[in-house]
Amino acid sequence: MFEANSLAVIFVALMGFSILLYAILDGYDLGVGILLPLTQKDDSDTMIASIGPFWDANETWLVLAIGLLLIAFPAAHSHIFKELYLPTAVLLISLVLRGVAFDFRAKAAFSHKPTWNKVFKVGSLLAAMSQGYMLGMYVMGFEDTLAAYAFSLLSAFGVAAAYAYIGACWLIMKTEDALQVQAVNWAKKTGLLCFIGVIAVSAVNPLINSDVYAKWFAWPTTLYILPLPIICFALFVYSQMQLKHLPAVNDKGCWRPFVAAVAIFALCFFGLAFSFFPYIVPGKLTIWQSAAAPESLSFILWGAIIVVPVIISYTVFSYRVFWGKVQELRYH
């Protein structure tokens, strides 16, 4: 059996893992949606083909993350989503719209395809922005102030830029020729925007939350945590340098920007998690105050220990099956 306090830590770690995986995986496919050009038909087909086999499974990480919050920290789940009621509704409706647009654009009457492309693009953008907005409100402790709304709006654009950035990096890896060149351009621009967003959130977060400030700037913790922003900064620089040389002969290094973007996502996420731990609702509820009964958490943990590695292995299998440059997507 597991002990109650460590169960809360294990579950918040599992939830963090799912959120991070969600942000990376659905991040790139939402990003591809945001970047979708409405005028070039062939490019948009190729771009959508690059995410076709994956988006369903990518979105499942969101269900798991939200599910873990609901299962392990029910009080926090209801607190957070009551505060974020309307942005959540916008997020859900956007996810529904882009998910169905993906299928309808391929199967409805051909004349409707441009409309579904628009729905896909706008749905992806709104989904990304509402997630960013929710992140902003969370960081601001759900304050009802102008500053909080302004910051959340900034965060909305930041997350949309970050998703577009990782989406562009994904496309560099998965596409060829003119579209790949285009993707490199997208990655340069959105990478810069994403960088500005990260700086803004990192600056505002400790300034408004004194606890967060105390955590980051307490000697000697600062020393241990300092490499995090430095490496993050270095990764942005590295990514931009790589992008200057892409696409390269024989497609050498086409995967590097994507890997850099994944690393940036992971570091930023870790930074945020570090800022708030052990609070799950900033300043209000800790993970220990809101955790569900240990007998329930133990029961689900045994399943998770067995199943999560299996999930990861067949996810890896699926990515290997569709490895390499994207081919025309057809139902066989």
Place this chain on the structure above:
Amino acid sequence: MFETLMLSRIQFAANISFHILFPTITIALSWFLFYFKLRFVQTGEPVWMRAYRFWVKIFAITFAIGVVTGITMSFQFGTNWPKFMETVGNIAGPLLGYEVLTAFFLEAGFLGIMLFGMNRVSARVHTLATLIVAIGTTLSAFWILALNSWMQTPQGHEMRDGVAFPVDWLAIIFNPSFPYRLSHMVVASGLTAAFLVAGISAYRLLKGDDKKAPKLTLKIALTVAMFLTPLQIFIGDMHGLNTLEHQPQKIAAMEGVWHTEKGAPLLLFAIPDEQNKTNHFELAIPNMASFILTHDINGEIKGLNEFEGNHPPVAPVFYAFRLMVGVGMLMLIIAWGSRIQLWRNKPLPRWLLKALVAMSFSGWLATLAGWYVTEIGRQPWLVTGILTVKDAATDIAPGNVALSLSLYLILYVVLMTAYLHTLFTMANRAVEIEEITDDEKVKPVVHSAPIKENNHV
């Protein structure tokens, strides 16, 4: 002006009603697809691949709507029904968690390979992926029905300070109503998919499609429907007996029995009158309800009078039950009538084909009606004896719920229109394509050449 409770109830009902339509199709359609694929592997007959290709596209679109509309559910528990998780979260949480871990990931993980991977993996792996998706969809039904049944007939827990704690997980999962509800729902899914396959195939035949594939799928769907309709009636009867034992007030509402009586009649039709606690315009078979429920023509059935203030509203349960049974009977007649006609080697007359087209979504109607019986029939409880719906509700401003509800309703109208339109567009397009060519026949094995119909994404 509506209050938050009522709006939340309408919103949850709208979300879950719309959502369940799509899994109801995919749970069983995935098994149809597995069967088509398996037959193709065994026989090498291209017609099986044709059937697979056509229906896998419909599966993909249906599955996608099911996934995305399902995500809304995991948020609503917390936003609109916070007390639900606070009171029974220790039970509901792990059951939902196991659904995500064992079912959602399984189906979503292998769906990509099933839909787009046929040319990238071996025939065996592809067939296996199809099978795994089918298992995944069925497993998700297993977990969610375990939770729903536990809410109907809770056991295996203990209450401490008003919060439910698990004591025996096996007792929780295999609670008294679970086996009946699970089999009733899985067979309902089978019938829904069977009538959809039959209806769309009949539509293609009516449009002049003379190819083998729609005839074959029509025949298979009708065969399945012919076996499943009587089976479903049998399971439904068992489920009713189980409900009589554990939730007698639900049965009293279903049968419109206001006062405990012996030899209760079976009401074919009536207008229940909640105020005067009686029925108007009764059309009844004497003693039949007692006979069905107690297997004794003079058996006693408890009336609503014994559950004062603790029974569901009668009219919706009463009507929904009759709608479900009525659609079920129609399914039985149509399935047997058409299948016998085919068995005598006669083509179906146009009127029968038209009837099948009209019945394409009869499964949806019966399934929804059945769910309304069981869910409204649980009122006023959310979890029988533990938590009422009223006590579980949120305190969000009604304006917010009204706004989100309106957005959802608009969305659902758009989605349903697009879905139906697309389904029939695909059927029409399939009518136009050529019959199987010799080219397809010479290479029956699986790394098959692309076919005209697939020249779009």
